[in-house]
Amino acid sequence: MWNPYGELQNLPVAVVNHDKNVNYQGTKLKVGQDLTKSLSQSTAMDFHILDSSIAANKGLSDGKYYMVITIPKNFSKNATTLLDKKPQKMVLNYETSAGHNFTASKMTAQAAQKAAQSVSEQVTKTYSKTMFNSIKQVSKGMHTAATGSQKLATGGTKVESSNQQITNGLNTLSKSSLTFASGTKTLNQGLNQYIAGVNQVSSGSQTLSNGLNQLNNKSNSLANGVSKLNNGGLALTSGLQNYTTGVASVNSAAGTLNSGATALGNGTSQLSDSANTLNSGLSQLHTASQDLTTNLQKVSSGLNTNSSQLDDSIANMKKQLTDNSSTQAQTIKTDLTNLQQAISDQNETTTSKISQVADQQGLTATQKSAILTAVNSSNSDGLTKAANTLSSDINDLMATQATAATQLNTLQATIGSSQNDLSTVIAQLATGSSQLTTQLGTVAGGMSQLNSGITDINANTSKLAQGTNQLSSGTNQLANNGSALTSGANSLSSGISQMNSQMPSLTSGVNQLATGATSLNGGINQLVSKGSQLTSGASQLTNGATQIASGSQTLATGSAQLGTGVNQITSGNQTLTNQLAQGAKKSNIKATNLTYDQIAQPATTKHTERDDAPNNGTGMAPYMLSVSLFVGALAFNLMFDIYTPRKFPRTGIAWWASKATTTGVFALGESLAVFILLSLIDGLAPVQSFPTFVVLLLTSCMFMSIVCWLNLVLGKVGSFLSMILLVFQLGGSAGTYPIQLSNNFFNAIHPYLPMSYSVAALRQTLMIGDSAIPDIMIILSITLAFILLTIIFFIIRKSRFNEIDFTKESAEYSEV
Structure with a gap:
């Protein structure tokens, strides 16, 4: 197990190629052949190229080959379906036999996957070459398209300019069409008015024709009338001469009237002076009456003494009444009567003379009435009215004076007839004097009104004088214009004579005018008959103008929208040109093998290992060393009592x-043995050598203390339990796979197994290089715990032994 992955070149694998070559974008694809060649030259495994799948399968079943890689016949063809609607994947078939060796099947599967990845990279390189060739063609096409787009943009600019001109023209046409439509409407209205006027002209021409016919018929009568008018003109001239003579007479009478008005003004002035004098006398008389009343009151006390004075006072008062009132009032009354008579005579004289002149001139009654009204509209009415009012006031004054004189006479008679009853009479006289004083006050008030009336008469007399002056001036103008009037009458007579001479020509012209009117009437009738057609045509023209206006407006709007679209097209073309140029520039890529490799494998990995684990043996050493030390403890306890x-x-x-x-000696010996043998034979190179040995020694002591205690306490059962503990630690110490990959049982017992800490401590000292002290402390704790338990066991067992049992002879035959 030290380095099995380093010996994969000795693992036999069969390769069978059924692929058929294809052409792709001018490139010959032979993916299967290339893969076979690549595998045959590879040292990753021992690849055997076979022609038959039967031989490969037989070798796999016999255990001769651990894997068979089969390249299908459509392997290269599927590589060309990248741009198809349904692209097909390139499937590399491989078959393994886990039954012969499971680990070998996993190793060979990884190799097949690497081969498939290699094929993918190779195909991607082919794709990349084809793609970049296409991109170059696209770049050229984009450059050409950019050039064409630039021309299109230039043309679009020209189209935009032309469209702008069209739009401007259409807008002008739209405005003009609106004006034209408005003009046609105006024309239509004008034609309607014209037709109405023609109808009126037709009616008027008919009337004119009738009138001219009548004029033609009456032209002879007109000629006769003109002859009579000529005669009348001559008579008018004679009458005007008489009129001028009468105007001269009127002018003379106006002068006389002016002189009379001047004299009247002077008379009214004298009348005003006399009235002032009378007023002054009345004031004195009023004063004397008051004195008389006072004296009469005094007479009561001394009648005899004052009787002569009373007579004198009465005589003086009577004299003043007679001198200052009667005489002056009679004078004023006479003057007023003369004034009224003069005004009346003057008005009658003026009216009579103007009437005579008007009659002599042959004026009509209306003209005569107008002239008389103008003459009589002067201020004579106002003067007459003022004179009448003054005369009435004077009559009242004279009546008052007469009453006062009567009372004075009565007083004087009473005084003379009744001297004895003088006191009574004086009392009555005092009463009468008082009444006289009151009446004298009334008379004085009347005189004041008389003075006011005289003042008005003076003002009206002045106005009358001014009116007579204006009348005199007007008659002078009439007299002066009489010659012009006579001259005009002569001219009128001459013109009438000329008109009389032209009457034959007028009659002929009227005949011609009547004939022309008849022709005009016929033409107008034709114009009326054609008016409906003209109106219909004007209506059609108006409708057409409206349609033209609407269509031109719509066309102008569409042209403006077209201009907007052309602007967008021009802008879009320019943008397209720029983008195509940029795209052509960017797509002009000079691809190399590095470029193809980048496309085929754009992402890779960079592995950095922080721990020093060069091979499988180093990685498995912590686990196998712990197992070997535990087995050593078991073997020792089988051999040693x-x-x-x-x-x-x-x-x-x-x-x-x-x-x-x-x-302890055995534990030290086995620790040295495994450490030295692994280092010398397998080349173990711990990161921390001495700590590794310390951990091995402590682990050996821990396992030895555990196995010894089980054997001491339980005997053969303890040995069996030691074997069971080894089995638990083989699965629960996480020596091979991470404990997270184990089941729940081993995950539960892992923290309680001594080998878990020995494996962790050895990993730290062999590969990781970090501190192993926490694990070492746990190992020491477990070792010390079992040593203490062993010591307790020996202490307990010591009480059962006797020294006699350990004599030399007994010891030789001892079975324990």
Whole structure:
């Protein structure tokens, strides 16, 4: 068992090749032949190349060969099915005979698997060569494709530019078509309006034709009327001359009116002065009346003394009433009457003269009424109204003055007729004076109103003067424009004469116009009859324009989408070009045998062994040494009497010591023997030599103490139990396979077996090189425990021996 794997070259194996060669991608595959040749040259085993499977099987059954490797006929063919839809594996058949030798069957199976792996690597190399040749072709093709793709990308750019132009044109067409569609709609609407207008024109032309016919019919009457108009023009010219003469008369009358208005203004000014004077007199009269009332009250106390003064006061008051009121009021009233009469006369004179002039000029009633209204719209109405109001106020004042004078006369008569009853009369007079004072206050208020009316008359008189000035100015303008009016009348008469001379031409033109109107009416009727066709065509044009607009818009949208697609194609082509170029560059691989080997076996292993176990014998040494030392202890106890002492033992320890020297020498001897023989014959090279020997010695002592104690205590049964213990340790010490690979029973007893610790300690010193002290301590503990048990046994047995039993003679015949 020292190095069986190193002698595999002597293990006979038969090889039978049935494979048929095939062609693959231009390469001849002869996998079976190559494998046979490789095995025949291999020194891994003793391979025998045979031609017949019968001979190989007979040799396997006879034990001549430990394995037969058969290469099937489709072995190479299956190597070419890698790219097929259902690739076939290359199956290498091998047959072993475990019955002749199980270990040999395992060894040869591993060799067959290595052969299959070698074939796989060889086939993979062939695949690799073919693949790299294909890759080179792919690289060339990719380079060519990259060049073509670059051209395609360039063309795509041009297509993109052209498509952009097309898109722009289509967008312009779409916008124009929309404008065109809008224009056709406008045209359609315009045509509808045009047709409506044509209908109106047709109706109007018919009316025009009728009117022209009527005009033609009435042209003669028009000529007669123009002749009459010419005569009337001559009469108008004569009337206008009379009109200018009348305007001159009106202008003269307006001057006279202006002079009268100026005189009226002066009269109203004098009237205002007289009214102021009258007002002043009334104020004095009111003051005198108050004084009279006061004096009358005083007269009551001295009538005789003041009677003359009273008469004087009454006389003065009466005089003032008569002088300052009656005279001035009568003067104002007369002036107002004259003013009203002058205004009325002036208005009648102006109206009469304007009417005469209008009649002379042959004006119509409407024209005459308008001129009279303009003249009468002056401020004469306002002046007349103001004069009437002032006259009414003056009449009231004169009535008041008359009442006051009557009362004064009554007072004076009363004073004269009733001197005796003067006190009573004075009292009545005082009452009347008081009433007179009140009426004088009323008269003074009326005078104030009169002054206000006179002021308004002055203002209206000024306005009347301004109006007469404007009237005079207007009549002057009429007079000045009379010559122009006469000239215009002459021109009108001349134009009417010319028109009268042109009337024959007008009549002829009207006839021609009537004929043309008839022709126009016929053409318009034709235009109306064709209007429906024009409208229908315009509607069709509008529908077509709408369809064109919609289609052009759709086309523009599609062109834009096409542009986007072309952009993507161009970008994709450029990316494809770059990727193809890169792929061509990367795929341009220069493969060598190293490349093929890398593909065939891309992964390998690198084994690093931390322990020094060069062969199978070194690995098995800890187990076999432990077994040999235990067998040595069994053999020694079969040959040597470990119980009977040769002389009387003085003590139990002495008895043990006498036996221990013999067992110790044997343990030392067998330890030296196995260590030296393994080192010299098999070449055992422990990592730790001296610790190895120490472990061997301690293990030998442990096994010797255990076997000796079993034999001492149990005799032959102890020897049998020692054999049973050896069998348990052969399976439970994990000397061959790891204890984890054993069953539960051996896993349970493994920690309690002494050989488990001897095997572990020897592995440390022979191969691992770590410390074996923990295992050595357990071995020492077990050894000391059984030595102590042995000593106890001898102490107990010592009490049964007598010294007489160990005499020389008895010892010679002793059977124990």
